[in-house]
Amino acid sequence: MTYVAEEIDSQPELWRRAAAQAAEATGALPRPGERVAVVGCGTSWFMAMAYAALREAAGQGETDAFAGSEFPVDRPYDRIIAITRSGTTTEVLDILRKAGDRSTVLVGDVDTPAVGLARDVIALPWADERSVVQTRFATSALTLLRASLGEDLAKAADDAQRALDLPLPLDPATVEQVTFVGRGWTNGLAQEAALKCREAATFWTEAYPAMDFRHGPISISTTGRAVWAFGEVPPGLREDVEVTGATFVHDPEIDPVAHLVVAQRFAVALAEHKGLNPDTPRHLTRSVVLS
């Protein structure tokens, strides 16, 4: 079994642990009404997107997500939350240096520069990974953040357990291309699912806000391809996809992050089908450290 497959399987248990840790993390997280930026790179950026949308939807205040390289340093945020598994990503460290006493970091590896730079630290060393490709650190960090907003994550963890045994909705041997879509907070999950397939399996995927699918991506929708939706589906979207001949994948029964677990498994299955080892993704490193 690959490391990444083991790490995917460990998620239900780790989500329960993450939800339990949320109460003690409260002091390190913004108060309602504060203006917040959430930053990260790659997978961590997509978790930032999901949390930012959830916090704002929960009425806790304006919350923006940025890729680390695109953070507007002069904007007067009250609190800057960085998500970084490695604690070493250059763009994130640059932000933490400028954020000063406004910063919180959610980190996997605690013996790292990010921990020294942030005012507040939420450490999840038990979710850190051997894999280059991230799965459980990202979803555990998001689970903790969701729990901090008052969500009950018990069903999500149970759904993640189910997600480990569900049949894959697409055949890795025959599907030609997948477009992932989401709405609101699940837009970040769609981005992350697409990244997983690219990173683990060098497989062609894209991701868009679900309503934007009709504004261009629909042009490549055809037999042999698929559209995979997370969370709420806009009225008529399934029909608009199916009329093109593409397969529409959606599971309204399970929590959207548990549905991401299915996409993680699909990415590993794609890699295996292509004879690739998902533990050694092409050109990818655990973190990007620029000199």
Ligand SMILES: O=P(O)(O)OC[C@H]1O[C@](O)(CO)[C@@H](O)[C@@H]1O
């Ligand atoms: O969360 P970190 O450690 O800052 O690293 C982000 C990196 O992790 C990755 O998943 C690659 O390992 C990429 O998405 C990105 O380069």
